[in-house]
Amino acid sequence: MRVFVAGHRGMVGGAISRKLAERGADVITRARAELDLTDQAAVRDFFAGTRPDAVILAAAKVGGIHANNTYPADFIYENLMIECNVIHQAFAAGVRRLLQLGSSCIYPRAVAQPMREDALLTGVLEPTNEPYAIAKIAGIKLCESYNRQYGTDYRSVMPTNLYGPGDNFHPENSHVLPALILRFHDAAQCGAEEVMIWGSGNPRREFLHVDDMAEASLFVFDLPSDVYRANTQPMLSHVNVGSGSDVSILELAQIIAHVTGFSGGIVTDPSKPDGTMRKLMDVSRLADMGWRASIGLERGIAETYQWFLDNRTALRAA
Known part of the structure; x- marks a missing residue:
């Protein structure tokens, strides 16, 4: 099978x-310099020329609270354009099978926990990432x-907060887990007495290792159509993907402090936004379909920190 992975x-x-290649699939990829997914004509020409059998849409503009607050126009525009171009041009090229990756931020701010798939569009979104969430709902x-309308088999998976090797460790635009790894690593290296974390430390978040996410995505991608349809609905076709458990941001910071060897104090900064107080999928x-996460949080953070140590020179040069 020839599979185009957008966002490889x-x-x-x-x-x-990587997991598709291990299976022997013919993985088609294009770097952004080769194919701008926001360019409709370029995406049309790519699909017309390559004719993949299936598509996995993992490309997106992503970031944490700071990035979403600072660049809302970029987040809604780029994500809408990527989704519209890839999904429509895949259809135009005769691709019947597609999997697109979304985000847990699609659910309302004041939604019951844990968040069920049928909570979509039942309330007001979290203001700090509303533009990104609207784009993902559109997908x-x-x-x-x-x-x-056309009888295609296009599926969507909604992951919780992801982390792991290859994560973005930018000091301002990264998500909370890699941002804390960087902060605690630097503090441990310079012998700092304390590390400050944004907000009250009370919000609870769920985290899923990227390798678990890849396995879950391909699990859903591979499901026979009748099995997938039996567990979804025409107007409720997305599937949540998560670990099924959460931790407070303060508890997360304590785990990261332990993994990075930081022995100082942890203080909170309530003047910074907390965002949604709890987000658990x-x-x-997905469990009823037959898949569950297997990588525990502390093990996953330790593996991610080791990847950071092995790659930090290249990361700082980027």
């Missing part, structure tokens, strides 16, 4: 590409709409 240089797309509805639908 990202953390998730890279993990999925789900694009897939559902092409399925309804209801993963019962």
Whole structure:
């Protein structure tokens, strides 16, 4: 099978590409310098020329609270353009099978926990990442709409917070887990007495290792159509992917402090935004299908920190 993985240089797309290659699939990739997914004509020409059998859409503009607050126009525009171009041009090229990756931020801010798939569009979104969330909701509805109108088999998986080898360790634009790894590593190296973390430390977050996400994505991708349809609905086609458990940001910081060897104090900064107070996925639908996460949080953080140590020279030069 010839599979186009959009976003293969990202953390998730890279993990999925590696696992596909291990299976013997013919993985088609393009770097951004070769193919700008926001360029409609370029994407059309790519699909017309390559004609892949299937598509996995892992490309997206992503970032943490700071990045989402600072660049809201970039987040909604780029993600909408990527989804519209890839999904429509895949259809135009005769691709019947597609998997697109979304985000847990699609759910309302004040949603019941854990978050069920049917909570989508039942309330107001979290303001700090609303533009990104709207783009990701549009991706789900694009897939559902092409399925309804044209009989395609386009599926969506909604991951919780992801981390792992290949993560973004930018000091301002990264997500919370890699940002804390960088902060605690630097503090441990210079012998700092304390590390400050954003917000109150009370919000709870769920984290999933990228290798687990890659396995879950391919599990959903491989499901026979009748099995997938039996566990979803035409207007509720997305599937949550997560670990099924969460920790407070303060507890996360304590784990990272232990892994990085930082022995000083941890203080909170309540003047910074907390974001949503809890985000835990209801993963019962995926569990019923037959998949569960296998990589524990402390083990996963230790593996991620080792990858950071092995690659920190290249990361700082980027």
